[in-house]
Amino acid sequence: MTSPLTSPNLTPAPRVSGAPGRITGAGELAIVGWLEAGPWRAIWRRFQRNRGAMAGLVVIIAIAAVSIAAPLVAPYSPNAILDMVALKSQPPSLAHPFGTDPASRDVLSRVLFGGRVSLALAVLAMLTAATVGTMYGAVAGYVGGTADDVLMRVTDACLSIPRILLLLTVCALWGRPSLSALVLVLGLTSWFGVSRLVRAEIMAMRTREWVVAARALGATDARVLLRHMLPNIASPVIVATALGIGNVVLLEAGLSYLGVGVQPPLASWGNIMQDGADQVRGLWWLSVFPGLAIVTAVIAINAVGDGLREAADPRQ
Amino acid sequence: MVVAVVTTATFILIHLAPGDPMGGGLDDPRISEAVRTHWRAAYGLDQPLPVQFLRYLTNAARGEFGYSFAYNESVRSLLARALPRTLLLAGTALVLSFAAGIAIALVQVARHGTATDRALGVASLAVYSLPDFWLAQVALLTFAYLVPLFPAGGMVDPVMHPYMGNMAALWDRVRHLVLPALTLATLTAAGIARFQRAALLDVAADDYLRTARAKGVPERSVLMRHALRNAALPVITLFGLALPGFLGGTVFIEKVFSWPGMGSLAVDAVAARDYPVVIACAVVGSMMVAGGSFIADVLYVVADPRLRRAGGGGRP
Numbered sequence: 001m002t003s004p005l006t007s008p009n010l011t012p013a014p015r016v017s018g019a020p021g022r023i024t025g026a027g028e029l030a031i032v033g034w035l036e037a038g039p040w041r042a043i044w045r046r047f048q049r050n051r052g053a054m055a056g057l058v059v060i061i062a063i064a065a066v067s068i069a070a071p072l073v074a075p076y077s078p079n080a081i082l083d084m085v086a087l088k089s090q091p092p093s094l095a096h097p098f099g100t101d102p103a104s105r106d107v108l109s110r111v112l113f114g115g116r117v118s119l120a121l122a123v124l125a126m127l128t129a130a131t132v133g134t135m136y137g138a139v140a141g142y143v144g145g146t147a148d149d150v151l152m153r154v155t156d157a158c159l160s161i162p163r164i165l166l167l168l169t170v171c172a173l174w175g176r177p178s179l180s181a182l183v184l185v186l187g188l189t190s191w192f193g194v195s196r197l198v199r200a201e202i203m204a205m206r207t208r209e210w211v212v213a214a215r216a217l218g219a220t221d222a223r224v225l226l227r228h229m230l231p232n233i234a235s236p237v238i239v240a241t242a243l244g245i246g247n248v249v250l251l252e253a254g255l256s257y258l259g260v261g262v263q264p265p266l267a268s269w270g271n272i273m274q275d276g277a278d279q280v281r282g283l284w285w286l287s288v289f290p291g292l293a294i295v296t297a298v299i300a301i302n303a304v305g306d307g308l309r310e311a312a313d314p315r316q
Numbered sequence: 317m318v319v320a321v322v323t324t325a326t327f328i329l330i331h332l333a334p335g336d337p338m339g340g341g342l343d344d345p346r347i348s349e350a351v352r353t354h355w356r357a358a359y360g361l362d363q364p365l366p367v368q369f370l371r372y373l374t375n376a377a378r379g380e381f382g383y384s385f386a387y388n389e390s391v392r393s394l395l396a397r398a399l400p401r402t403l404l405l406a407g408t409a410l411v412l413s414f415a416a417g418i419a420i421a422l423v424q425v426a427r428h429g430t431a432t433d434r435a436l437g438v439a440s441l442a443v444y445s446l447p448d449f450w451l452a453q454v455a456l457l458t459f460a461y462l463v464p465l466f467p468a469g470g471m472v473d474p475v476m477h478p479y480m481g482n483m484a485a486l487w488d489r490v491r492h493l494v495l496p497a498l499t500l501a502t503l504t505a506a507g508i509a510r511f512q513r514a515a516l517l518d519v520a521a522d523d524y525l526r527t528a529r530a531k532g533v534p535e536r537s538v539l540m541r542h543a544l545r546n547a548a549l550p551v552i553t554l555f556g557l558a559l560p561g562f563l564g565g566t567v568f569i570e571k572v573f574s575w576p577g578m579g580s581l582a583v584d585a586v587a588a589r590d591y592p593v594v595i596a597c598a599v600v601g602s603m604m605v606a607g608g609s610f611i612a613d614v615l616y617v618v619a620d621p622r623l624r625r626a627g628g629g630g631r632p
Contacts, residue, residue, distance in 0.1 A: 052438070159557075160605045164564035165598040168586050246445060253447050254568060258583055273450070281461050291450035298445035306441070 043235065046311035053307020059300035063293075067115035076106040078113035079265045092285050099285035101275045111290050114267040119297065121183055121262070122248040128187025129248075130241045133194025134230070140195070141202030142225050152199065159192045164254065171260035182261060186248050194240050201233040235312040243305035246298040253294050269294045382592040384585075391596045394581060399600065401471060402577035405496055406566050412501035417508025418544075418551065424509070425516040426539055436509070443506035448565045452572035455499045466495045469574035496573040503565055508554060515550035519543050548619050556612030559605045 047053055066073055076082065087104040090096060098107035140151040170185055171177055177185065202225075205211055214228050249269075255261030256270025257277065264271060269290045276286025384391050420440065424433045443451075460468040471492050480488060516539075519525065528538050570579030578597055585593035 160560055160602065160609055161598075162560040162563040162601040162605055164567050165582060165601045168567075168582060169594050169598045171586070250445075250447050254449060254564075257447075257449050257568075258571070258586065260586055270447075273453075281457065284457055287450065287453045287457075291447065291454070294447050294450065295442075295445060298447075299442055302441055302445050 043308070043311045047307050050307040050310060052303050053311075056300040056303030056307065059296060060304060063115060063297050063300070064119065066112060067119055070109075070112040070116055074106075074109035074112045076109040078110045078267050079105060080109075081105060089283055098289040099283075101272070101286055102283070103275075107272065107285060107289060110267040110272050111269065111293050114269045114272055114290065115293060115297070117179070117262055117266060117268040118249055118252055118270070118294070121179065121186070121252055121268070122245045124183045125186035125190060125248050125252075126241050126244045128183065129190035129244060130194055130237060132188065133191030134198050134233075134237055136191065137195035137198030137200075138202050138225055138230065141199035142206065142221065142229070144203070144206070148199070152196070155192045155195055158189075159196075163189055163251070167251070167255055168258070168260060171255060176263045177260070179262070179266075182252070182255075186251060190244055190248060194237060194244070197236055197240055198233060201236060202229055205229055205232065235308075239305055239309045239312060242308055243302060246301035246305065249294060249298050249301070384590055384593045387590075387593075391592050394593060395578075395596060395600060398576065398578045398581045401575065402566060402570070402579065405493065405500065405570070405575055405577060406562065408493060408497040409500035409504065409566075410562070412497065413504035413508060414551070414555075416501060417505040418512055420505065420509040421512035421516055422539060422544070424513045425543070426535070428517070437513070440506040440509045443502060444510060446503065447568075448500075448503055449568040449572050451503060452496070452499050452569050455495055456572060459495055467492050469572075471576060496569050496575055499573075500562075500565055500569045504558065504562055507558060507561075508551075511554050512547065512551060515547040516543055519546045522546075549616065552612050552615045552619060555615070556609040559608040563601055563604065 070078075082100065082104045084104050087096075087100050089102050089104075090100040092099040096106050096108065098111060101107055101110070136151065136155075140148045166189060167185060174181065211224060211228060214224050219228070252261055252268065253270035253273070256268050257274050259271075259274055262268035262271050264275075272290040273287050276283035382391055383389070384394055387394060420436055424436050427433050456468060459465050469492075471489065525538060525542055528542050529535070533542070566577070567579035567582060569575065570577045571583050574580065578600065581593060582597035582601075584590075585597065
């Protein structure tokens, strides 16, 4: 897997499998030293050396901290209508660094609170997606045969549906979706990539010595899958999930911008921009500032994801 | 296959959705129960579900999606008008983005590890992380309002176009196309560059490249003739895979630049709860993607002689 755009099973990187203490093949002797240090610690060390990824991590932590602390940091309440006459649609000023919106609400405060909604939504949706995708892909890869064919045909079909059109259809039919419905809808349309990745990894692992050994020792299928195989694919799944979060932030922003995502008055990065969508020229601060927040967060998330991928793949 | 899944899924979605499938028109309390029954019968909504499904399928196969509630026009004629406009915009952007994306990747690989490579890498990551509609809005602000180089949206000048001569009319169309097409192409090119760079680096370590260098083939020709040809397969895959996302991008770009194509049609239909149009857009969108992946499969066989000899198509 080389970029979030790519199909994960295109170049299934023959990764190192086997945690310390597990049987490793002869070809893997060269990286025994790497294994002995503990894969996670080694990943962290390699990650630390990547300056871009570390910068991304710092930015993400900062954004998350500011969002969590929004009630303490924000100068106003996000939904407070300050003064419909004097403070309607004011450009940025000292009192309102990001300006005010057509309902005289403080845009800076809305951006701060919107970060909570946008980020929490994306994280929860991607966790849903990772769980569903891992289970689905693991079953397909482990069982194999016709079941695998059918399951993978379905994900192929789902992958090729233009997701934004599907989401538009769903959100339009259900009217105003609640937050939990949005998490579900976004999560349930984001797992196809993960499932293909997991399937490819599990397939490649099925005939490894230590899997055969575990089965020969009488371990049940469920145990082999859950205890022996899944822990070994944790790092690619985590990388895919991290990169997916950035994608879902963008998707949510897009849906909210079109008015079918997070519903007002609750602020999200996307729907603040929607408040100014019909007057981009006059109310530029309503597009530019939440947009910058989205861009910063997503760049940081993608940088961390890229860094994790490079760190998790010791061959590069 | 894909189209079948989508049509079935949309049918299920419509019938799972809360409320009367006839939408707002029938909720009007002034309409008598007799009229409602008449309308239901007219649209076949009084039939049992399997009958409705069969009818829906045969109609969809004939390209017949019923009548739009909002436009009082058949969905078919709406689509016939919108589809060519989208194809014009998307086609232009696709060609531009693949050319630019591959060129960027080539420069990066030729200067692998240098500051140029890193700068281009950061730039493509940044653009890749931009929300489509936000970049479009910023482009609109900058190049249509701040520096009025291009018109602010639409396909042609609404007042003057009918009175222009042939050349002037063509020029008018081109001027309106530049900004949306460039925005869409920039967004797509970033993803393509990221993917293509990885694909080129994957083959860069291969023996035949070392051989080519060893026998004195100039570096430029090693890249252009040997590496690029072998990295062509991932590009074709990317073409198939990127289409859904690309189509999603088109939706937002059309919306922001008021380009009257499929995307604008879909978004407006969602806002107006115009279900037949929403569904038709989703189905046609998936058909376009399915068509794209079919083309990708054909190109595979053209590009990879191994597949031809084996006599089979499909992906490796």
